[in-house]
Amino acid sequence: MGSFDGKVAVVTGGASGIGAATAALLAARGAQVVAADRKPAEPADSVTPWRCDVTDPGSVRALVDGVLQRFGRLDVLIANAGIWRQRPFLELSTEEWDEVLDVNLRGCFLVCRQVARAMAAAGGGSIVVTASTNSTIAEPDTAHYNAAKGGLLMLVRSMAVDLAQFGIRVNAVAPGTIETPLNRAALAESDDAFAFPPAGRWGTADECATAAVFLASGEAAYITGTSLTVDGGQTALNGTAP
Ligand code: NAD
Numbered sequence: 001m002g003s004f005d006g007k008v009a010v011v012t013g014g015a016s017g018i019g020a021a022t023a024a025l026l027a028a029r030g031a032q033v034v035a036a037d038r039k040p041a042e043p044a045d046s047v048t049p050w051r052c053d054v055t056d057p058g059s060v061r062a063l064v065d066g067v068l069q070r071f072g073r074l075d076v077l078i079a080n081a082g083i084w085r086q087r088p089f090l091e092l093s094t095e096e097w098d099e100v101l102d103v104n105l106r107g108c109f110l111v112c113r114q115v116a117r118a119m120a121a122a123g124g125g126s127i128v129v130t131a132s133t134n135s136t137i138a139e140p141d142t143a144h145y146n147a148a149k150g151g152l153l154m155l156v157r158s159m160a161v162d163l164a165q166f167g168i169r170v171n172a173v174a175p176g177t178i179e180t181p182l183n184r185a186a187l188a189e190s191d192d193a194f195a196f197p198p199a200g201r202w203g204t205a206d207e208c209a210t211a212a213v214f215l216a217s218g219e220a221a222y223i224t225g226t227s228l229t230v231d232g233g234q235t236a237l238n239g240t241a242p
Contacts, residue, residue: 002217004031008071009216010063012054012111013081015041017180018130021205022078022212023047029213031076034067038081054081054107064114073122076216077115079108080130084182086141097144104148109155112170116163124167126220128212129156131172133231136240153227160225169224171215176231178203199232 009026013019014035023035027046035041040049048070052063067074082104087096112127119125132149139146152172159170179187179202187202196202211228214220235241 002029002219004029004076004217007031007075008034008067008073009076009078010034010036010050010067010074010115011078011080012036012052012107013130014047014078015039015049017182018175018178018205018208018212019078019080021209022080025206025209025213026076026078026216029217032071034063034071036063036081054111055102057110060110060114063111064118068118074115074118075125077112077119077125077127078130078212078216079111079115079127080212081107081111082130082182084142084145086186087144088141089143092144100144101148104145105151105155108152112155112159116159116166116168119168120163120166125169126216127159127163127168127170128215129170129172130208130212131156131174131227133174133176133229133235133240135172135174135227136235137238156227157225164224169215169220171220171223171225172227173208173211173215174227174229174231174235175208176203176229176234178205178208178230180205197232197234198237201232203230203232
C-alpha cells in the first residue's frame with residue numbers, strides 16, 4: 001500500500017475499534033492522524049486525539065478548522081464514527097430512531113461536507129466511509145441501524161459523483177461482524193459458532209483498517225463510488241453483497 005508521508009488524515013470514531021486500528025495503520029504508513037471522537041483516547045505516535053461530536057455542526061467545523069490550522073492540510077477522511085442499537089421494530093421509539101440516524105447518517109454527512117469543502121479548496125482528497133453489511137442485509141431488530149447504513153452507501157455514491165470534479169474520491173468499507181467494543185457483549189452472549197460467516201470466525205478491526213487504508217491511498221486512484229466488503233464471505237453466501 002502507498003505511503004502517506006506528508007499527508008494529514010482525520011479518523012472519526014478514532015478512539016476505539018475499527019477507527020483506532022485505521023488511525024494506527026495510517027500513522028504507521030507515514031500520515032499525521034487526528035483521531036476525532038466523542039470520547040478521545042490517549043495520544044500515540046503520530047496520532048493526535050481530538051474531541052468532536054459528529055452530530056454537532058459546530059464541533060465538526062471546529063475539528064476541520066483546527067486541523068487545518070494545526071497541520072496545514074487535510075488529505076484523508078475516514079468517516080467511521082457510529083453506534084449500534086437493537087430494538088424490535090414495534091418497540092422502536094422516535095428518540096432511538098433519531099439517535100442512531102443522527103450519529104450514523106447525519107453525522108457522517110456533516111463531517112464529509114465540512115471536510116470536502118476543505119479538500120475541494122485544496123485540490124482534492126480521499127474519503128472512506130464505514131458502512132456495513134447491514135447496508136444491504138436487514139439484520140433483525142435493527143431497522144434504524146440498517147436504514148442509516150443503507151443510506152450511507154447511497155451517500156457515498158452521491159458524494160463520489162458530485163465531488164469527482166474536485167479531485168475527491170469517496171468510497172465505503174462494509175464490514176461484516178468485527179469483534180470490537182461496539183458488539184463484544186452481544187457476541188459473548190450469543191456464543192453461536194454456526195452464525196460465523198464462511199471464514200469461520202469474526203473479523204478483526206485491523207482487517208477493516210487494511211481495506212480502508214487501501215481505498216484512501218494513491219493505489220486506489222481510479223476507485224470511487226464503490227464499497228469494499230470485509231465480511232469473511234457472509235454476503236457472498238446469502239447473495240446480498242453491495
Ligand atoms: P466502537 O464502539 O469500538 O467505536 C466507535 C467509536 O465511535 C467510539 O470510539 C465512539 O466513542 C465513537 N462515537 C460514537 N458516537 C460518536 C459521535 N457522536 N461523535 C464522535 N464519535 C462518536 O465500534 P466499531 O465496531 O469500531 O465501529 C466503527 C464503525 O464501524 C461504526 O460506524 C460501526 O457502525 C461500523 N461497523 C462495525 C461493525 C462491527 O461488527 N464492529 C460492523 C459493521 C460496521
